[in-house]
Amino acid sequence: xxxxxxxxxxxxxxxxxxxxxxxxxxxxxxxxxxxxxxxxxxxxxxxxxxxxxxxxxxxxxxxxxxxxxxxxxxxxxxxxxxxxxxxxxxxxxxxxxxxxxxxxxxxxxxxxxxxxxxxxxxxxxxxxxxxxxxxxxxxxxxxxxxxxxxxxxxxxxxxxxxxxxxxxxxxxxxxxxxxxxxxxxxxxxxxxxxxxxxxxxxxxxxxxxxxxxxxxxxxxxxxxxxxxxxxxxxxxxxxxxxxxxxxxxxxxxxxxxxxxxxxxxxxxxxxxxxxxxxxxxxxxxxxxxxxxxxxxxxxxxxxxxxxxxxxxxxxxxxxxxxxxxxxxxxxxxxxxxxxxxxxxxxxx
Amino acid sequence: xxxxxxxxxxxxxxxxxxxxxxxxxxxxxxxxxxxxxxxxxxxxxxxxxxxxxxxxxxxxxxxxxxxxxxxxxxxxxxxxxxxxxxxxxxxxxxxxxxxxxxxxxxxxxxxxxxxxxxxxxxxxxxxxxxxxxxxxxxxxxxxxxxxxxxxxxxxxxxxxxxxxxxxxxxxxxxxxxxxxxxxxxxxxxxxxxxxxxxxxxxxxxxxxxxxxxxxxxxxxxxxxxxxxxxxxxxxxxxxxxxxxxxxxxxxxxxxxxxxxxxxxxxxxxxxxxxxxxxxxxxxxxxxxxxxxxxxxxxxxxxxxxxxxxxxxxxxxxxxxxxxxxxxxxxxxxxxxxxxxxxxxxxxx
Numbered sequence: 001x002x003x004x005x006x007x008x009x010x011x012x013x014x015x016x017x018x019x020x021x022x023x024x025x026x027x028x029x030x031x032x033x034x035x036x037x038x039x040x041x042x043x044x045x046x047x048x049x050x051x052x053x054x055x056x057x058x059x060x061x062x063x064x065x066x067x068x069x070x071x072x073x074x075x076x077x078x079x080x081x082x083x084x085x086x087x088x089x090x091x092x093x094x095x096x097x098x099x100x101x102x103x104x105x106x107x108x109x110x111x112x113x114x115x116x117x118x119x120x121x122x123x124x125x126x127x128x129x130x131x132x133x134x135x136x137x138x139x140x141x142x143x144x145x146x147x148x149x150x151x152x153x154x155x156x157x158x159x160x161x162x163x164x165x166x167x168x169x170x171x172x173x174x175x176x177x178x179x180x181x182x183x184x185x186x187x188x189x190x191x192x193x194x195x196x197x198x199x200x201x202x203x204x205x206x207x208x209x210x211x212x213x214x215x216x217x218x219x220x221x222x223x224x225x226x227x228x229x230x231x232x233x234x235x236x237x238x239x240x241x242x243x244x245x246x247x248x249x250x251x252x253x254x255x256x257x258x259x260x261x262x263x264x265x266x267x268x269x270x271x272x273x274x275x276x277x278x279x280x281x282x283x284x285x286x287x288x289x290x291x292x293x294x295x296x297x298x299x300x301x302x303x304x305x306x307x308x309x310x311x312x313x314x315x316x317x318x319x320x321x322x323x324x325x326x327x328x329x330x331x332x333x334x335x336x337x338x339x340x341x342x343x344x345x346x347x348x
Numbered sequence: 349x350x351x352x353x354x355x356x357x358x359x360x361x362x363x364x365x366x367x368x369x370x371x372x373x374x375x376x377x378x379x380x381x382x383x384x385x386x387x388x389x390x391x392x393x394x395x396x397x398x399x400x401x402x403x404x405x406x407x408x409x410x411x412x413x414x415x416x417x418x419x420x421x422x423x424x425x426x427x428x429x430x431x432x433x434x435x436x437x438x439x440x441x442x443x444x445x446x447x448x449x450x451x452x453x454x455x456x457x458x459x460x461x462x463x464x465x466x467x468x469x470x471x472x473x474x475x476x477x478x479x480x481x482x483x484x485x486x487x488x489x490x491x492x493x494x495x496x497x498x499x500x501x502x503x504x505x506x507x508x509x510x511x512x513x514x515x516x517x518x519x520x521x522x523x524x525x526x527x528x529x530x531x532x533x534x535x536x537x538x539x540x541x542x543x544x545x546x547x548x549x550x551x552x553x554x555x556x557x558x559x560x561x562x563x564x565x566x567x568x569x570x571x572x573x574x575x576x577x578x579x580x581x582x583x584x585x586x587x588x589x590x591x592x593x594x595x596x597x598x599x600x601x602x603x604x605x606x607x608x609x610x611x612x613x614x615x616x617x618x619x620x621x622x623x624x625x626x627x628x629x630x631x632x633x634x635x636x637x638x639x640x641x642x643x644x645x646x647x648x649x650x651x652x653x654x655x656x657x658x659x660x661x662x663x664x665x666x667x668x669x670x671x672x673x674x675x676x677x678x679x680x681x682x683x684x685x686x687x688x689x690x691x692x693x694x695x696x
Contacts, residue, residue, distance in 0.1 A: 068435045077446050082425075087416045087683045094693050098425050102450040104695065279685045282692075291688045330680040335435045337627045340639045344630075345442050347452065 059168035063188025073144035076345035089279025095287030100145035108287035118236035131186030160336030194325025216319025236273035245305040390547040407516035411536025421492035424693035437627025443635030448493035456635035466584035479534030508684030542673025564667025584621035593653040
């Protein structure tokens, strides 16, 4: 988003909130589906790769290996999967992740599932895509604490990895570069899509969702949550000020302001995707809230100026759980052994 | 082993070392096979379960989930797989593992692959089997730092786990007990067998090993490494003093003495299995040595009083790499989400 657009967008959103108080009050599943299709679309049926990083079997396999590769951290303790656990919701269910030497990050780890479809990466959007993002926690002193040199030295000392890079990036000399480490991980991450029954509903299968889930969806639309949480990822496609109507008392993070230094970006964050939201507690940029129903009520209050009843928030939660999707089957990779020359973990 | 037998066994081993200086000098692959079969046997074709912990699909699936379950640690940072990484050699390739609050363990993490076949667990044999072992790192303050109460509270607060325990331990009330947590993990670990080309050779397929590997095997037998490293696991089946001929200068660990308080157990450890030894560097109880060839030379020196040439140690290493096996395919589990009542990670 162009930084000058933030105030305009805010105004538009507030206007929308006033103009669309009950956008989907029409009764019946068919009407609900038609209404839902105005805001949502199904997840793509297959991964979407970037033109400058096409997906290949060799590259995705390499990216998967690197995703589980603890030797990308200086201590050999952390891999991407440490904080973005594919056995859980692609996150770590802590308010702040623990990294090198038990240091803590400053924002809640977002899920990697479906993240490739977002408009940008990180809560503040400081990485433009998953390829850009993937190389950053590796180098962060409070996360994996590596250097580019260390990563290239370690991988370069392992003949199987050298071969895997040559196969994944044919024709590139050298093929083992830090940029390609991040590209391979990014390509793998693009395969991490989690379609759910909601997608079947959007595709026209009216009974794919339960009555309660459909009631919740209708309420989600009518409450105007869809202003921000829309598209295939039900969020993740726009920036928004946290606290349009009221600043949450737990908010101390400047958000995107720290990236752009534009005062209109103060407290602005990427709208989180609600795909798998059931699995990605605790909620908000600082993981302050653990109960999804409470999070829904806070959002209605501070973003839309709506006081949701416990019952209505509960109905929306029932809908949100229909966004818990089927993860791709992930077979644990077999990582190649180091050699005598590979640098040893720093465990001090 | 009965603790009074240690001095006797030591005497027998030293006598064997003198009496069998070249037990397999007969030439030819068939003769080598016959000789090898005196010391080794193939890994079992399927997991061996204990009578009091029979394997079932439900129990193994539960055990796999728990093996990857970071919520068994107080911080939600560590699972069994953290230090016994199934994507690597079932260990962590650090001299000492890092645990809760960046504390370090005092012994090198041994591999979980094939460990169920060992005579006992841990370097000092203080757990009688994998079921006994599995519950211990969870409670260790320098590892996962949990309590039994915490584990039962967390798992008990997650309805899917309650169901999984009921299915894995039918008829038991309660089925969710700390003992059953360890039993399920143990049952899963019993499936972690890694047959290699060495097993095919032992089964009669003479060309399953290369010429170099067979030369190394012959030298391994002739050098009397087989006195301790024998059986299906090529070790893991006996205790032995580290430093029969000479105390290694890096040895400061009392070993099994700290378990039995018997002075004959000073510096006595379980003989490590050499299955997948290529993958489980660094070597020895304290991970002091990273180069397998160097480890082989040290062992020949301190255990057998043999000075191996670089060339001969290299030949043995060629054989040892034939023990790198095929891991079972492991699909990452899908772990159930916590509930609002589940206790939160302690990340202080």
